[in-house]
C-alpha cells in the first residue's frame with residue numbers, strides 16, 4: 020500500500036496532456052508554498068482514517084514535481100515519511116523533467132529519502148520533443164541521468180512515447196537505443212493517446228497534424244518488446260519493462276488494485292473501499308483544506324462486485340496474469356465462476372491463456388489489451 024502526491028504545476032503544457040496541472044507564473048513561489056501546506060493538512064486528515072497499515076511506497080507525481088524548489092519538496096518528503104506509517108525502507112519515487120533537474124537539487128532530494136526518479140524523456144529527437152510541446156531538449160536527458168547517478172540515485176525510470184506526430188520507426192529505434200545507452204533500471208513505453216480537449220487532438224482531427232496509424236504504432240510497440248527483452252529487461256506490464264528486481268512497487272499497487280492514499284488537487288485515492296478524486300482546481304482545493312476538510316470531484320463506495328471486476332481489469336495488464344488462488348483468497352470465489360463466458364470468449368479469440376493457475380494475456384492480447392480489460396466489466 021502506498022501514497023500518491025499530485026503536484027499540479029508544469030513549466031509549460033504539453034500538447035497531448037490531459038493531466039490536471041497549471042502553468043507556473045509569477046506568483047508561483049507563494050502558490051507552491053501554500054499548496055505544500057494544504058498537502059500536509061490533507062495527509063494529517065487521512066493519517067487518522069488510515070490507521071497503522073504499513074505503507075510501502077511514496078510516489079510524487081504530477082504535473083512536474085521538479086519545478087518546485089528541491090529544498091521545499093525535500094521538506095515535504097521527509098515530513099511525509101515521518102508522519103505516515105511507512106515501512107523502514109519505502110520506495111520513494113519522484114517524477115521529473117530533464118530540464119528542471121540539477122545535481123545539487125537531486126542531492127537534497129536524495130538526502131530526504133527520494134530513491135527512485137522517473138524521468139519524462141519521451142523522445143531523443145528535438146524535432147519530436149518540440150512537436151509534442153515538451154520543454155526539454157535531448158541533450159538534457161543524459162545530463163540529468165548523470166546528475167542523478169552522481170547524487171547516488173541509480174534507480175531511474177525513463178518514460179518514452181511512440182506514435183508521435185512525424186515519428187518514423189527509425190526515430191523510435193534510435194530513441195530505444197539512446198535510452199538503453201543510459202542503462203536505466205526501468206523503462207515505460209507508452210503509445211500516444213489523443214485525449215479529448217487537448218490541442219493535439221484538435222490539430223489531428225482538423226487534419227493539421229498527422230500521427231502514425233495503428234499499424235505503425237503496433238510496429239513500434241513490437242520493436243520495443245523485442246529490443247528491451249533482448250537487452251535483459253523483464254516485460255512485466257503491458258507498457259513497463261524492468262531490470263531484475265527493479266519493478267515499480269508503487270505501480271504494482273495499482274495493477275493489483277490495492278488501497279492507497281491520494282493527496283493533492285486532482286489526485287485519486289482508494290481508502291476503505293472508497294475511491295475518490297480530489298477537485299482538480301488547486302485554489303478550491305487549498306480553500307477546502309483552509310476550512311479543514313476534503314473537496315471531492317467524485318467519491319464512491321466501490322461494491323465488492325465492482326472491485327472484483329477492477330481487479331481482473333487491471334490485473335490482466337500484468338504479464339504474469341491474475342492468479343486464481345490469490346483471487347479466491349481475496350474474494351472467496353473463483354474468477355471462473357464469475358467470468359466464465361467472458362474468459363471462454365477471450366480464450367477462443369486467442370487473447371488470453373490459462374495455465375491451470377493463472378489467466379494471462381497472450382502476445383495478441385498485449386496489442387488488444389483494451390478488449391481484454393473490457394470483457395471483465397459486468
Ligand code: SF4
Pocket residue numbers: 028029030031032033036037038040081082083116139
Ligand atoms: S510535463 Fe507532464 S504533466 Fe506537465 S503538461 Fe507535460 S505531460 Fe502533462
